[in-house]
Amino acid sequence: QSALTQPPSASGSPGQSVTISCTGTSSDVGGYNYVSWYQQHPGKAPKLMIYEVNKRPSGVPDRFSGSKSGNTASLTVSGLQAEDEADYYCSSYAGSNNLLFGGGTKLTVL
Amino acid sequence: QVQLQESGPGLVKPSQTLSLTCTVSGGSISSGYWSWIRQHPGKGLEWIGYIYYSGSTYYSPSLKSRVTISVDTSKNQFSLKLSSLTAADTAVYYCASSRHGYNFDYWGQGTLVNVSS
Numbered sequence: 001q002s003a004l005t006q007p008p009s010a011s012g013s014p015g016q017s018v019t020i021s022c023t024g025t026s027s028d029v030g031g032y033n034y035v036s037w038y039q040q041h042p043g044k045a046p047k048l049m050i051y052e053v054n055k056r057p058s059g060v061p062d063r064f065s066g067s068k069s070g071n072t073a074s075l076t077v078s079g080l081q082a083e084d085e086a087d088y089y090c091s092s093y094a095g096s097n098n099l100l101f102g103g104g105t106k107l108t109v110l
Numbered sequence: 111q112v113q114l115q116e117s118g119p120g121l122v123k124p125s126q127t128l129s130l131t132c133t134v135s136g137g138s139i140s141s142g143y144w145s146w147i148r149q150h151p152g153k154g155l156e157w158i159g160y161i162y163y164s165g166s167t168y169y170s171p172s173l174k175s176r177v178t179i180s181v182d183t184s185k186n187q188f189s190l191k192l193s194s195l196t197a198a199d200t201a202v203y204y205c206a207s208s209r210h211g212y213n214f215d216y217w218g219q220g221t222l223v224n225v226s227s
Contacts, residue, residue: 097168
């Protein structure tokens with residue numbers, strides 16, 4: 001199975017909102033409400049930001065939100081802050097105990 | 111909060127088998143799913159597989175023939191073995207926890223493995 005498709009880059013100015021997409025198929029993103037998003041700063045381990053499409057773990061700011069429509073999931077970061085600059089990866093359950101990641105999106109805060 | 115720490119060799123020769131261990135602290139390994147994920151230099155994340163605490167294993171189809179994941183509940187550890195290594199297996203290897211098997215709640219810091227003669 002192929003990796004999920006993400007744009008390689010996204011950007012926004014402080015205070016603005018930016019949305020990152022994650023496109024899969026009906027066998028993964030579209031078939032299950034098990035999409036998650038991870039933030040990774042350079043040299044650090046990824047951190048869970050969103051799970052089950054739109055749920056935030058404790059401690060994640062509510063500026064981060066998730067949604068899904070058909071085979072495409074989205075992560076929106078509102079009120080951009082400098083510390084939001086990082087790589088973001090989506091992941092989806094793909095059935096039969098298989099998990100897929102997206103290729104990653106580098107978010108730049110201008 | 112659960113903490114995970116990977117350990118193992120940083121350099122392995124081609125054709126050999128990589129063995130990594132993940133030690134879990136701050137929680138018991140006797141529940142949930144325990145995963146291995148890797149990241150090639152400058153690239154994205156790749157799920158390798160996971161083990162349910164009871165011992166059931168699930169592997170990525172692309173790596174299934176070379177991967178073995180095991181758990182030692184007495185030591186609160188789980189392990190990865192990856193055989194027939196090539197330079198393409200050079201990556202940072204992460205261990206991670208998952209309560210329900212659909213996402214990765216907590217991650218280790220990662221360990222860089224270089225496959226080279």
